[in-house]
Amino acid sequence: MALRTSTSSGQATSVVALDPQHEDTDEDEDEQAADEAVDSASTAEDHGEDHLEESAGSAEAGSGPQEEEESGAEAAGVPLLRFSLPRNPDVIAAFLRTRVLRPDSEVWLSGLNALRRWVQTHGDAQVPLDAEVPIGATEGDGGDSDGGTYALGAWVSEQRRQFRLGTLKPWRAELLDELGMVWSVADARFWKNLAAARVYHAVHGTLAAPKDAVVDGVAVGQWLANLRKAGGLGRDEERAAERRRALEAIDPDWNPDWPIDWQRRYAALASLIADQATLAELLPGVTFGDQDIGAWLEAQREGWEQLSDGQRERLSGLGVTPLPKPEVPPAKARKGASGAFERGVAALERYKTRTGSVKVPRGHTEKILVDGQEHAVKLGVWRSNMRSRQASLPLEQRRQLAVLGLFDWLTRG
Template identity: 50%
Template sequence: MSSGGAPEWRHIEEHIAAAARELPAGARIPAAGLRTLGVSAPGTGKTAVGFGTARTVVPGGRVLWLAPWRSLLVQTAAAWRAAGFSGRGVAVVSKSGPAFAEFGVQATTSPPRLGLWAGRGPVWVFATYDSLSLRQEDGEDVPGPLEQALLGAYGQQLEPFDLLIADEAHHTSGDGSKPWAAVHDNTRIVADRRLYLTATPKIWAVPEGRAGRKDRLVVSMDDEAVYGKRAFTYGLVEAVERGTLARFEVDVLEIADPEPPGADADDEEVRGRRLAVLQAALLKLAAEVRVRSLMTFHNLTVDALAFARAFPETAAELHAGDPERYPRRVSAEWLCGDHTLEVRRLVMDRFGDGVDEEGRETDFSILSSCKAVGEGQDIRGRRGVGGVVFADTRGSATEIVQNVGRALRQAPGEGKIARIVVPVYLQPGEKPDTMLTSPSYRPLVAVLQGLRSHGDGLIERLTLRTEHTGRGESEDFTGLDPQPVAPPGAKDAGEPGDDEGDGGQDQAEESQRAAAQMWEQLLKFSTPRDADLIARFVERRVLQPDSELWLTGYDLLRRWVGEHGDAQVPLTATVPAPGSEDDGEVYALGSWVSEQRRAQREGVLAPWRFDMLNALGMVWSVHDAAFEVWVSCARKYFAVYGTLAAPREAVVDGRAIGQALANFRKPGGLGKNPERARAREGLLRAVDPDWNPPWPISWQRHYAGLRACLDGGATLADLRPGMLVFGDDIGLWLLQQQKDWGRLGEDQQRRLLEVGVQPAVAVALPPGAAAGDEEVLLAAEASNWERHLTAARQYQEREGHMRIPRAHCETVVDAAGVHHVLKLGVWRSNTRSRRAKLPKQQYEEAASLGLFA
């Protein structure tokens, strides 16, 4: 491909200059030679870069061109002559066929002849990587013809090369012990300079844990010692945006066969049925998007043959039913690796020109291929390749990228839109919205991952889409009912970078908008699809792929959250299994969620899975989730009462928050795990720092009531006995604190002093007054425990000790004037015997009186 001065191909001159800088003429040559790597998308002129680098660096020099396939060498030799090279050319291939002779290139695999024809002086030698393989002679391994010629044979010897160009260089990576890796060894294939060219650089890692592999060399294309520094990179996205390659759209054909093969059908019957419905689907797509030529790629030769032979009949039936929509003259041909180079070239030329065997122009052309069109081979002509169809995606990411490249090649200024067609065969009853987990969408995953490996962030853009994407509704026969849409006619935004001067920023913004519009229709489905679903599909199955089994549980949890508003799935919860809504099969979602918790606890849950589940609000600990509910209740209680010193009978939202808080205050009440207990205590302390004070909870509750009264505008003088706050007699409690000041702790006294409370002044009893005549502070609504506790204090103050006879009764008077005669001796005895069972608060109150001494 020559740049011809077209702006879309200006990058070729840039790449030649970049390669020449790494392989300069006249430079000192180290023992290993000079090396550099150039990466450029398929169909963007790597061959022209190789020719230009040779002309620039070693004009009139000795050049060795290596490629993986003989057919690619023939194409390269033709382009070499077309580029104006007129010197000697020798191909290290067998003489069969006239292909090389047509371009004045001699062909041989004889080392002496190689030495004779190309031993000295300017020459171009074209060879496949297979020419580096060892051969068998007399039962012994001997070097391949190219290496043998460099060593010398029968008095003839190849001199070292000035420049070695390794085309499709990713084939030289990987296992360093394979024969093709000899291209890197400058003691075997001697060259001053090496230029490696590829569209798909491969990065390899040393295998771990494999017996016998510890010392095996692994050649990775990021190893500068082997491939040199990267001279240039021209990615797929940049090539499309600059107009070098055609814009493209991925058409997802979701095909639902109304007459699917039965469960007992063999693999051949299933494949045959799928190929039949695919033919109809492709003709409908072609009518919709107005594409006139498609290449289909198959993994089995018989499939390629059957598809091509049956296609004209399918086309004729559709044309008869709707002649206005479907093409009349259709050509369908096929190729496989068994076809000769001449037959392949003839068929590809006819296909590229859009003519049949008789040379007549067709309305639509199909070319079915099974490993017949090698990497780097061009199919051009008056019509070219309108699109490619992945009838089978079991190939590698590299094969996918190379096959996509067939459709993206275009002439300067052509401005076509290529179709990348991916059939998706839906199972009976399967709905397209199951794409996140469905095995049917594996072909689409494979193609998108292939594009991603070569797409400079192209596939990542699909996660940012906000519109629906689709082209229509499905119908019975093929699952497709496309709405005809005229292909977009927007022109390429041009070459970026010329945005200096007045209006430069506006021009740059316009260029960015044009580039964004170029990709916004990248992925098109047969039926309308929500962009959010597409984004999840790309994220979960392409960018960060996960097992379909795991994604099934994840998708069902996502639906649960959508329906219930949270991810709190009971252990026994089940939901309808995907695709089985009619037969009643269920999926144990609760068990699946429990399994994710277990994996997280054991540290074996993948980080991206943790992030995905977290985004759904995953409840990682059932116990923590239950505690969060109690914290929520505590917040509500505090918002009303201003304290968490709740009585045991307190209830919020039907939950016994008082009893729960009492349980949390017990030793170990926040859990046995110290870290978790500290975290839980922090949550409660954030609600109320005094949620678990060192003094009785009733004291804290009354103190909170006192603060509420004072904050509300009351004064201490206003708080007389009978002043109730949420059922507690704050006035009476206040008098009791003043009277019992000496029994209060320092922090309690400090808090009371801060709000202005002072201890009561002791007053001597008047003559003749009895000790029991002093004022008794007991609330009218006091509990039985509080009455006995007050009686005990009264006894202690009068007698000076707590050795109460068992038969002793004590009388106390409450604020309402009611006299209570209490069996204080019995109460003391019972309390002492039950001390181990007393609540913490009661135990502390009894102990403060010396009841247990």
Template identity: 50%
Template sequence: MELLAIPQEESQLLLRFAVPRDPVMVADWVSFNVIDTERQDWARGWAKLKAYVERVGNARVPYGHREGATPLGQWVAEQRRAYAAGEMSGQRAQRLERLGMVWSPADERFQENLEAAKAYYDQHWTLCAPRSAVALSRPVGQWLSNLRRPGALDGHPEWKAALEAVDEDWNPKWPADWQRHYAALRELVADEEGQAEVLPGFTVHGMDIGKWLARHRKPEVWEAMTDGQRERLEQLGITPLAPEPEEPTRASTTFERGVAALAQYKAREGSVKVPRAHVERLEEGTEVRLGVWIMNQKSRRTKLTADKLTTLAALGLEWALQG
């Protein structure tokens, strides 16, 4: 039998049965006490990785790294390949895991970035960070932006679930900027017993939340939002403002006064032949230069709407019927 990958002092200790022994070390010694070449090579690689971990503090070995004559980085990469292909025994996997082996560097990077994302969420209440955002010295904004790209999480449902566990709206169907403002408003409302009064000029993280809220309560902006956006605002007790009554245009008001004056004149005189200088006084006291008004309508006939022409024709102005 040949002792492999066990330092001399450890092998001597194993032979002194009166001395307390570490059961893990005993198991390693027994498993490596072999003559099979492949197992010998694996044992040497494990020993090199163990020494690396004790010196560096982790098992993340760069691919090109060598320990003496041993291409340790390549050996670690081969172990990951074998593990992913189901070609590694459970015993070997356990021994590597005790050294801190990371089977998927991508998973490890994701978890590290996720911790930074959680730190950002704790301060900003959303994962819709701007691209420039940094947390725990990591570019978390750019990382999240990359993950929101179509297909970025294909094959990684566990990553998506982890992000949704932090913020279900981490990848909304609406702009991320909208979600940042909404998240700030949500926290403001949560801090109040009733509905918070957020006026324009109330700023959070550099965002004017009051101005944003006032804009989104306008009927036209409210209707332009998606159902999901409106639902979230409604959950906070936010409702749209009542539509402002439309003020009639000057031309429309003038037309309506002229129609009223012509109807009144016809009812009294039995005719719509109005002298050019005639002024008709309406009941509310408004005076209409009816003769001039009729001439103006006739001269503008081609610019009048069909509804207006129909109204004039109904009062008896025959020219309004002409094609």
């Protein structure tokens, strides 16, 4: 049912025309309902409204252009509602929609009016579950509170429950939407935190935030870490996909296949290069924040083969290349030293294959066969020696031990 309003310039009156030509075809609204709406409007005094008077076709004598227009509308069969004082058309429309055109229970309307007052006071419809408002806030005419309270938070929660189940009447959902109803608290929290994540990215160039990162009071680092967990984006696949797209729009590498610490240092390297730093200048000791990016860069170049394709691709995009392999002949080893190292590596490989770990008890001895001869390798002592001599080991030996997982010098920051 469309509403057309007009106010006479010479008299303090308002007229509302109920236009049947624009009437909705909703199953709950037909021509009979429109006629009954006009009759019911005459009882609006009970709700604090001015007396409504239906004009069936009479017009006052000596009327001006405004009255002639009203007479024409009446002659065309358009019901008119006259008010003794000017009224806000939006208020009239809301009244007719909820009380006359689509009659609803006073219990539900009390909650709607309470939510309207909440929005007017707080600027949004994000109502906490335990929120209570004065009873006066539920009155349609804005009367004062009588000392009681209305459980608005519980009422809003019930509307959300009915909405999820599909049992909320469409026009109730429409009225709530007009007030900015927050149907999903989780969604509202996600988009709020996403705004904080966008600010973090603008500053740091990455969403690989440490867990203690906080932006505008939002623990954005921990929030992102939770999202990266299995099912962190939510159980609903469509909603999860939407959230993933939103995060990838900010940073495609927000959830990389490699360690998040690596991604954070890569972002720091990219930031330095964007600030006109050259790779030749980024030597060990050059820091970015509390990170030694120079030492990290050298480790990536040394351990190039151990990096994933994605990591190498990103470093290559910044102009990083692997270190050339040394061509000098290896130094002569002490008698038996090379053999001892190789036996230790073979023993560690055998131990790792059997146990799945390279954490060897110090007193453990591993037996291996070399050229058909059995050797008892004191693996626990050997492992401890290798870790303590890590910095002095030849590059090739360090690489072999890194591949086995004995230490993480290739990717540590």
